[in-house]
Each structure stands twice: as structure tokens, then as C-alpha cells.
Amino acid sequence: MDNIRYDFEIEKDDFERAGEASSSIKKILRQLGLNSGIIRRVAIAAYEAEMNLVIHSNGGSIVIEIDPRKVTIFANDKGPGIKDVKLAMKEGYSTASDRIREMGFGAGMGLPNMKKCSDDFSIKSILKEGTFIVMKMFLKDGD
């Protein structure tokens, strides 16, 4: 299998299309015939990353790469960056506004969910520049 790569542009505040990138990613993995366990993990991680770009960032992209050993999700945005990444990673920590909370977001579980779904998770954030997340899910025999 050659490496496969797909790019999705995510716009700030675009709630109408929110979730479409994750849904496309899920379809791609299905077509590749991956098993439902890894598809679920990738779908959850991609969705949480996508929603964070819509809600908290100035826009960015979700990139998915599939190689024979793993699925990698990159979530990169154009700022504003996260001041205290350690705090942001805490379950229950959220800066979501009331308007966003009314839509059901803002439990402060997105980043912890992403980490839980990944075999390897890294997050780097630079104020004003952006937040850069890499998530790897390793394929095991049978995936």
C-alpha cells in the first residue's frame, strides 16, 4: 500500500460544515477496509480536532496520512495559540463561550479524548502563531 494523504481546510466558525472533514476521513478508512475499532478512534480524534479548529482557532487544516503501519492525523491552525497547553489538556478545562456551550460544546473533553484515542499524541502551541497537533494510531495485525 502506498502512502495516502488527504487535506481538509477548516474554517473558523463554520458550524454548517463542521464535521464534514471527519466524516470524509471515516469514509476513506472504510473504503480502505480498516477495522471498526481503529476507524472509531480516528473518527473521534478527527472530529474533536476539527471542532476545536472551528470553535477556538482562526482556521486551519486537518491532514490525514495512511501508511502500511499507521494512520496519522495532523491538525494545524493559524492561531491564536494556547497559552497553557498543560491546563488545556486537563479534563473539564474549557474557555468556550456561553453561545458555544449552548450548542453542546465546551465540556473540556476534546483534547483529552484526542489523546485517549491516539497511540502517540503530541501538541505544540505558539501564541499568535498557532497550534500543531500530531496523532498516530498504529495498525495492528487484523486492522
Place this chain on the structure above:
Amino acid sequence: MTVGEICDKLNLEVLSGESGLERNANGVYICDLLSWVMAHAQKDDVWITIQSHSNIVAVASLLELSCIIICEDAEIEDETVRKSAIEGIPIVSSKKSAFELAKDMVNLGLGS
């Protein structure tokens, strides 16, 4: 049990996504916080919520939930109805509370 059978037995109003009425329903999950649902709801669960923004359809579709029951007669946005039709995830409306609906589901033998 299918979503259609549950709706018939409990006299629930199906608002959209009728193409999904044949979906299999197995368990029940109740929560209004999307990332909490994302982490804990299981495939084929009936999801009971008062959340009616169109993003509930994306959540249900990604997790392959069987249907969404909007309880307490919460108002439902047109965009939610439109998206559920596209995804084939039934949206069901009820005036009952989540607790009353959960009792109904138990009585139907769901999740046992």
C-alpha cells in the same frame, strides 16, 4: 430491535431520517455534552438529548448511533432535520423527559 419498532411501540414522532428506521438499536446513552457523548456512546445506541443543534447529526453519524431522541419537546433546527435526512439518522421528538424515556426503553428490553 429496530428504531422503527421502538418508535411504533412508544408512539414516538419521527421528524426526519426515515431511511434509518431499519437501523438496529441496542443500548441507550443520555447526555447533552457532545465531546462526552463522543467519548462514551457506543455504536447502535439510542441517544437521548435536549441538544438539537445540527452538530448532533455529525456526532451520531460518526459513532453510528441508531437514532437521536430529542426529549422534553426541545425545539429542533431546520438544518438538523436536513442533515439527518442526508445521513439517514432518524430524529425523533418526544415531550417526555430523558428519565421517562429511559424507563420506556428498559421496559422494551433495550440494553438487556
